[in-house]
Structure formats: C-alpha cells, structure tokens
Amino acid sequence: MSLLHLPRAAALPGFPSFGRLRFEPPRVARRTLSNGLPVWLVRDNTLPVVHLTMYFRAGSASDPAGREGLAHLCAPLLRDGGSAAWPAEKADEKLEYLGAEFYVHSYTEETHAELTALSKDLDAALAVFADALARPVFEEEKTAVARAEALELIRRRNDYPAKTALREARRALFGAAHPYGRRPEEASVAAATRAELAAFHSAFFRPDNAALAASGDFRSDEEALEKLEKAFGSWRPGAAARPPVPTPAHSGGRRILLADKPAAQAEIAILQRGPRRVSPEQPALALLCEALGGGFESRLFSEVRSRLGLAYSVSAYPALLSEGGFLATSCGTAPGTAGKALAEIFRQLERAGREPLPEDELERAKNSVINPFVFKFSTPHRLAAERALEEFHGFGAGYLDRYVDSLALTDAAAAQGAGRLFDPADAVVCVVGDAKALAPALAGFGAVEALAAD
C-alpha cells in the first residue's frame, strides 16, 4: 500500500503523515444447531448485554400476488401477535419489564428479528424470542391492529415527497407487479387473512432459511450454544423456495415521471438498474458511487450543493438486491432550481459513465471506502452480524477478508466499466413537487409523464 499523499493540510505545522490502514477483521467460527441453523457467536464480557439477530430470506418480494404487503404485516406480528407459549400481552409485559428490546423489520428480500437483553435476563428473553419466531399465533386483536396500522400507513404514504419519489421511481423501474417494484395496496392488505399470514410464516420462517448472529456476555461459547439449542432446537426445517424474480420492466431509455404536490421543495429521484448483489462489478460500483455521491468531496456534493448551493440533500448510493438492484441518485431543491439541479446531476452521471476516474479521485474514493472498513466491526455484535451476512448474502466465507484488496486493486478501467450503469440516457426519473412550476423545466430533459395521485 502506498503512502497516502496528503494534501495541503500537511502545511499545518507538525502534521503527521499516515499510510493506508491495515485492519483484518477477526474470524468467527460457524456453528450449527441440530436443525441446521447456522450460528455466528462472538463472546464479549465487557458489558452485561447480549444481542441476537435472526436473519430470514423472506421479504416483500415473496408476497403472493394479490397479497402485496403480507410480509410487512407478518413481520411485526411475530413480535406483537403472541406465540404458542406466550400470549401477546404476557410477552409484552415480560420483555418490557426486563427492559429487553425485540424488533422485527422486513425489507424486500430479508426480515431481521433483533433481541437485546441484559445477560442476567437471557433465559427469559430467549424463551419469548424463540417461541415468537418459531410458533407465532397471530392473535385476532393484534392482527386487526397491525392491519389497521398498515392501512393507515398506506393513507399516509405520500405525506413525505422524498419517499414518494423513490418509491414511484422504483415501481416504474421494475414494474408495478414486479417483486422488487410492488407496493402494498389497501385491497391487498385488507384481504390478507390470519391463515395466509400463518402460511407465509410457515413457508419462509424456517431454520434452513435463516442465519443467527449472537454476541455478548455469555459465560462460554458452549453454554451459549446449549441455550440456543434448547430454545431453537425443536424448530423444524422445511422452507419453501423463493419465487423467481423476472427481468425489470424498464429496459432502457429515459422516463420522466412528475407527481403534482406543491411544496417548498421538489424531490428528485433518479433510478438506474444495478448488477446483482454478488457480482464482480460491486467493488468498482462502490468506488464510483463514493466518487459521485458519497461524502463531502464527492462530485454531487461539491457541485450541486457546495458550489451551486442548489441543495442541502444530494447523494448517490447503490441499493443491493440479489437478482439486480439499483443505483439511486436523489436531490431536494426548490422548484425554481430543479431544472438547473437536474442538468448538473445528469452532467455528473454522464461524466461518471464516459470518463475514467482521474487518479486522485480514484485514490480518494479508495481511501474513503477502505480506511473506515474497521467501523463495520466496531462492536462485538457488528462483527458477528458481518460474518453471518457473508454467507447469508451468498458471498461465501472469506469475502470480508478479501474486501479491502478487491477495492484496492480496482483500476480506473474497471471503475469506468461500471460507469456505464450511470448513463443518464437510461434512467427512471421521478419528481414530486409543484407540477405547474416543474413541467416546463423538466420538458427539456425528455417527455414528461404525469403521475396520478395515489
């Protein structure tokens, strides 16, 4: 690794100089329970806390047709809906009296169940957690409350324009019926029955479709595994296959969608197709996104925000999905300056595609991504989680150990290859704001389609 060439700040008297950081994340042994559930365990006795995160390969992409929203309804009910051994009220009271925290969040292809408890309460909390994940019962009242909440969130889904812009751009990019593009609707959520929720859970929430990261104040690894075996051992494997993911609807060209919502600021979301999560292009893509839209020195930040003063919030990041994710570039700006902001953003996207990254920018991007690598492992639980996700995401053991080199060895040509993904000629643009003010400015970038309010 070359010595970092410091910029002029080295003119500060006595400013020290540094090379690139070498950090090798600790290995974590892969264990398994008798039912096949893989476990990554990191014992640390500094604080009397334990953490468990159970990852499931189940999310909104697995919703059956006509039941969009099922996964997002099922997830919170694992926590709130009661289980075979724990009526919901008793589970709530038990956990809350212990000061333990138990959350379940669902995403497109994953659901995460997290438990945090003081180590003295591990047995009690673990009993509730395991029963909830393996044997939920979806109590009627709790299901009604969760459904009511989901319906209310649909009513409120356009209250925050930045969320609308991103959601609708995604829907257009993948297709309204596509597993990655769908959104829950009142009809599909209202129609979901308790039996369907139970069937969804039974199909996907299985130990052979899951991975567990566990960390904290265990007396020993052996004792920890014994407790986990006792809690989860009777949970039987037998997960259903995930539905296939078709090709996205948007195959090329530029679409511009405009949703009318007068407000002080217009929200712009530009989505472009990305590679699969496991792809040799990911390191180059990470570096390009960093150069383009990550951090204070990135092109979007320094041009659209610092130099032109057009936005407070402007960024670009890659969203990873197993069968092909997307690049999201977003910006909030006053309606009167949306045209100017969009022109500058397109100019930067085009540059990213057309010109190889200059050496200094590539070097900056590498340092900005590589040097903070250590922070992925900043706590025992983050270490356990990262090692669990290596396998869970399909990267294979050793991915994290090769990660830094894969970035460091990316040359300008490889980065430029990934740059073709940023060509603004191929993009779905969604703008949410005052349509009367925005339509003329946007017309300069292509045909503008009005997006219905819903």
Next chain:
Amino acid sequence: MNGALPGRPPVFERTLPNGLRLLVLEKTFVPTVSFALTFRAGNADCPPGKTGLAHMFEHMAFKGTRRVNTRDYAAEKPLLDKADEAALALRGEEDKGAAADPARLAALRAALEKAEEDAAAFSAGAEFTGTLERLGAHGLNAYTSADETVYHLSIPSDRAEAWFALEADRFLEPVPREFYRERSVVMEERRMGETSPGSVLYEKLCAAAFRSHPYGAPVVGWMDDIRRYLRADAEAFHAAYYVPNNATLAAVGDIRPAEAARLAEKYFSAWKPAPLPAPGPAPEPEQEGERRETVPFDAEPAFYLGFRNPPPGHPDEAALIMVGEVLAGGKTCRFYRGLVEGRRLALGADSHHSLPGSRYPSLFLIAGTPRAPHGCAELEAAVWEELERLKREPPSDWELGKVLNACEADIIRGMEGNSELARTLSRCDRLKGNWAYNWELLEALRRVRPSDVSAAAGKYLRRERCTAVTLARPAGQEASA
C-alpha cells in the same frame, strides 16, 4: 461481567488551564476512537433577527481556516471582504420588499455570485473534510439544537493526532468562506423542513408556545433571517461562544487518557478563554391560558400538545419524566394499550418530556397521530381522558419498575458504541455539569413514588399550560400525489 450490572465507567476527567474540559474512556474492542466536542451554544443564544445563526456557524465550521481549505489566505481575504460588500448591497435592496427594483436585484445577485466565484479561486476544495475522510474518518458530522452544537466523528486510532491538529485549527482560526453559497444551502435545508409535515407542525408548536423566548424559533432559523445573514454575523457568534471554557471534548475508544491529555494540551492550549456573553434571554412570560392553532398542510392529520414545564432542575422533573414513560413508553403503556389497541383511535401516541431543549423552561410534548376514520379531535379528547385518569389513579409499582429497568438497560446499552457514548458524555458534562448525569437521573427516578407521578401530571398537564397545534388539509383539498 457475567451478569453483574456495571457501575459508572472509569471516565478520566481533566480541565485544561483554558477551561476546556476533557473526558476520556478507554475501550479497545477495535482500534478506533470516537470524538465529540460539545459547545454550550445553540439557537437559544441567537438574538431575534438572527435566528438559526448557531446552525449557520456549524455549517461554516466545515469550510476551513486560515491554513486549511485555502491556497493563499492573504490573497483570498480581500476577495472575501468584497463578497461581503456585495452581500450587504444586495440585502439593502432586498429589504425594500415589494419596493425593490427587480433589475437592480438581478444585478446585485449576479455581483455577489461573481464575487464569491472570484474568492473561490483561492479555495482548496473540501480540504478539511477530505483529509479526514481519506484518513478513514467515519460519521464526520455535527448537529445544532436549541441548547448546544456538537461536532463528532470516529477515526482509526493510530491517526488520532491528525484529528487533534485539524480540530484545534478549525476552532481557533476558522474562516467562514463560501458563506453566501452555504447560506443558499441552508435555505434548501429550511425548505426541506417546510416540505415535511412533522417539521412544520413542530415549528408551529414552538412558535405558538414561546412568543418571546428563543425556544420559539426554529433551529434552522426563519427564512427571512437566513436571507439576511452576513459573514460577520457568523464570525461574531464564533468569537462569543466558541471559547474553550464553553466546550467539552470526549474521546472514547482505543486511546490512553495520558495520550489524549498530551494531545489536547499540545493542540488546544493556544485557544484563549473569554467570558461568555451576559446570561441568557428574558424568561418567557407565564402562559395566560390554553392556546390552539391549526396548521394547513397537504398531509394526513396529526397534532402536538406542548405543556409548559417547570424550570430545569426543579424537584418535579423526575416525576414528570415518569409521567411520560408511563403514558407512552413501549407497548404496555397507557397510550398504546388504550388508544392504539383498545379504542383503536391512533396510529401512535407518544411523548417527550423536554423540548426543544433543557437549559431553559421547556415543553412536555404529547404527539398524536389518529387512525382514519377517527380524527384529531377525537384522539385528543381520548388523550385528555388518559391524562385525567393518571391524575386520579397513580401508576402501579409494576409500571414504575418497568420504567426503571428500561432506563437501566438503556444506560448499559448506551455504553456499547463509542460514538454514541462520546456524544452522551460530552453533552451531559457541558449541559448538565456532570458526565454521569444519566446515572444520577436514574437514582432520582428510583425515588419517585406513584403518588408523585399523579401529582406531577395534575400540576403540569393542564389546559391552561397547554399549546395545541393540529395539522389538517385545507378545507376542500383532496390528497395530492
């Protein structure tokens, strides 16, 4: 550890001769260190006409110094002064409002833009932030509140000295360059808030509850104040409040206390202390009775109730914190069981015991989000019923025990991550005079009896102390987008 609850962590403390407080806690799970530098300077220290100035300076603190972010300060300085003159001229014309001459305005704006472009020729880009990012800084950021401004980041520990060098330089000799461009960025930040129903409603609550005290002003500032900022305003704010005797630096992670002290002394000793401006704003007058306002906005309905709190440090404070937790903590609380479940009136009902800050008398906030077809009026009535019930019927020992256990677990969890802990320690030290404030607060909460909780609810959660703001679509407007 094996189950035993920890006592207070072994935080090393030192006060430098110039008044800078240093706190260090060594934790070596990974070779990184997190820094948090808290200044007791926030929106509450901004006078009328200059609301948001503390936040504006926070932005400026990333723009470099006489040495960093500049190719040649001697050449740059007169160009920065020229930009100030252009800004002053523009402001003079803008202040005429409707009587301003559009052609002259356009010319003055172009002149300001040109002047800043000329000055920018001597700028060295984002050298301050760029240097830190390349060194591996993580979470480099800052925030401003009504009470304080906090600068924080985490960095691999072998390069901690680089941070000390840059951070000291940053506050000893800042140069608020690119000021007028950044003022535009802050205007966009403000517009971002104006586009958010939650932000708009909260802004209205504070403005309605505090008619003279600066807690009534939004932290980002009113738009007309932002428009009128001059670079000298930011410099004056820095000169008044960014002194070492107004700051606490916390370092948590892979750093030895002796080494941190050595580096603090090496780099921060040149920072001169100064007396702070005369003590604060006049107190907000007593509220004369219930206040109610409606905020028209294109979003689904919601409301806030803000009740006037007793002054900070008042004996009733601990009981009031308990009131909030009993009403709105978790899913076994009064609001969730009664209003989200039970009567199913609400998507959510929450509380916060001290907003927008806690240096001055603040608000006890209750937030309500109704579930269609129920509206704010119905949910608010139900909230008042819960408040009256709490005033009549003290909470059970179980309810209080739950809150105490949750607080204890929170304190312990708060010690896991370096960055969060650094911010907590530095903030508590600077604002409460005690880095162990949360531990002491827990002890105070343990002494609260059920009858104290009911008494506090009865004393403070009253109509005449309440400001209610409700967000609703303008009459006749359909949902858009």
